[in-house]
Amino acid sequence: MQLKIKIEVNPTQELLRSDVKPPFDVIKITKFVITVLLIIITIGYVCYRALITPAAQPKIVNQVMADVLEPSQPIAEKIEPEISPSDKAIEKAPPQTLEGKVLEAQAPDRLIKAGQPEERFLTTPHESPKAASLSTQSLATNVVKQVKAVALSNHADRSSQQNSHIVRAQLTSAIVAREPLDKLNSAISLATTNQVYLFSEVKLLNGQDIFHRWSLEGEVLANVRLSIDGDNWRTYSSKAFTDDMVGAWKVEVVNQQNEVIHSVNFDIAH
Structure with a gap:
């Protein structure tokens, strides 16, 4: 009895061939995933930049002004005057000076x-x-x-x-909204007010200093320096009075050349 066994060492190509195709293309799926990731990363970066970049804020100018300041803190403020056409013509005209011509006796x-x-x-x-x-x-x-x-x-x-440098100068009991509250006369009673302000509005003194010189019976008791930073400028100084400061008072507006350009006389009484 003979038994024959046949073994094929190299299988045929038909046995190795698979007719079943994969359901998805791996290469295409990989490319698609990479593209989606790039899009998501780009969108995320743009959103992150938008969040961390602050929006441009409008410039805010702090214009807080106190209605009434302390006596030791005089204020000064630039104002823009209303100039009529005639005033403009005067400003544009060259300054005119008067020169005295002395006649010579011969x-x-x-x-x-x-x-x-x-x-x-x-x-x-x-x-x-x-x-x-x-x-x-x-x-x-x-x-x-x-x-x-x-x-x-x-x-x-x-x-x-x-x-001509003085536009306004008056005594007042207070300064409100950078303007004198009232106008005091030459006779002031301590029963009514114990502090007096001298309000001054000057022009054509830009870049200079003026002084408010307070005197009692001819003796200077206070000399307040005020800087002028505009062609038209409002400023003031004040003086507090006690019972032993009654008498004849004078406050003078003095320029840098120590010339009195305005003065106000008043009396302080009980």
């Missing part, structure tokens, strides 16, 4: 007047020496009068220029 037979043609005054043989002397004295008197008039005009012009 010899009796010759007198030259400023701005006029030369005139000669000659004595004739028929004119007596007495008449010529009277004529010379009269001319010299006229020259002296004209010189005095020019000097007075220059002094008045300087005074007007100093006073």
Whole structure:
């Protein structure tokens, strides 16, 4: 009896071939997942940047102003005045100055007047020496009068220029909203108020300092420095009074050249 066993060492290709196809394509799925992850990461980064970046805040200017400050804290504030067309024309015009021209007294037979043609005054043989002397004295008197008039005009012009820096100056019992609450007269009673403010509005003193000089019976008791930081500027100082400070008071507004440009007199009584 013979038993034959046949073993195939190399199976045929048909046995190894599988007709079953995988349900999904792994490569395509991998690419899709990577794409989705990239999109999610991008969106997350944009949202994170939006959250951590603060929005632009509008600039806020702190304009807190106290209605009434302490006496030791004078305030000053720039204001924009309402300028009429005529005022604008005046501002644009160049400043005009008055120059005094002194007439020079010369010899009796010759007198030259400023701005006029030369005139000669000659004595004739028929004119007596007495008449010529009277004529010379009269001319010299006229020259002296004209010189005095020019000097007075220059002094008045300087005074007007100093006073032109003061727009307002008044005594008041309080400052509210950067303006005087009232206007005190020259007689002030301690029974009514024991603190007085001098409110000042000045112009054309930008960049300079002014002083409020408080005096009792001619003795200076306080000298307050106030800085001017605009062409039109409001400022004030104050003085508290006690029972032993009654009498005649004066407060002066003084410029940097130590010139008094305004003064106010008042009396403090019980």
